[in-house]
């Protein structure tokens with residue numbers, strides 16, 4: 637199992653995954669979705685508690701949720717949404733700014749044009765035209781360790797999709813519309829939306845999919861202690 641070929645293959649899948657925000661319309665066969673979820677569920681979790689619940693949407697069900705959210709989104713573009721503390725820690729804040737500059741530059745949006753930004757944000761709720769929309773929920777009573785577990789599950793899912801020629805966009809944007817989603821999907825009272833995700837085949841030509849997000853070099857976030865002893 638620990639061969640160079642395996643490492644190369646795994647590295648290739650990890651490196652080639654990137655967030656896709658424009659999809660082709662081709663449907664994803666259901667057995668392939670099952671395969672991807674089978675891989676996702678192998679994720680480790682604290683005391684093996686497996687806190688994930690996945691709601692898969694396609695066709696009319698996906699359209700209906702999109703319409704319900706977009707109706708509210710269009711009417712109230714300035715609804716408060718704060719996935720980060722204000723102000724964020726300086727290093728995260730700088731990267732957040734950098735993201736904003738790159739993200740709005742790609743589809744040619746002026747960052748000061750709030751209406752254009754809201755329209756672009758609205759594309760989230762169409763799942764960027766992906767054939768499959770996913771909504772991930774967790775029991776709201778669970779705390780940070782379980783949310784950490786969730787991240788591992790999501791990365792497993794995205795990599796399993798990537799390895800099968802599919803693309804994804806994880807989407808915190810949906811959290812803003814928890815109550816609409818709860819009503820629409822008939823969520824249990826304890827279910828909190830963790831995020832959504834668009835899944836399908838990437839539109840490779842789309843301008844928005846040319847965005848390449850940089851990463852900090854190792855020196856930016858590591859300390860090596862005792863290695864030179």
Ligand SMILES: Cc1cc2nc3c(=O)[nH]c(=O)nc-3n(C[C@H](O)[C@H](O)[C@H](O)COP(=O)(O)O)c2cc1C
Pocket residue numbers: 653654655656657735760805806807808809810831848849
């Ligand atoms: C938990 C999570 C939530 C995200 N939410 C959104 C979102 O709502 N909309 C969006 O367009 N991108 C979203 N992203 C994508 C990030 O912007 C993206 O991962 C980051 O800029 C790095 O780019 P890359 O994924 O292409 O490497 C999210 C990513 C994660 C991990």
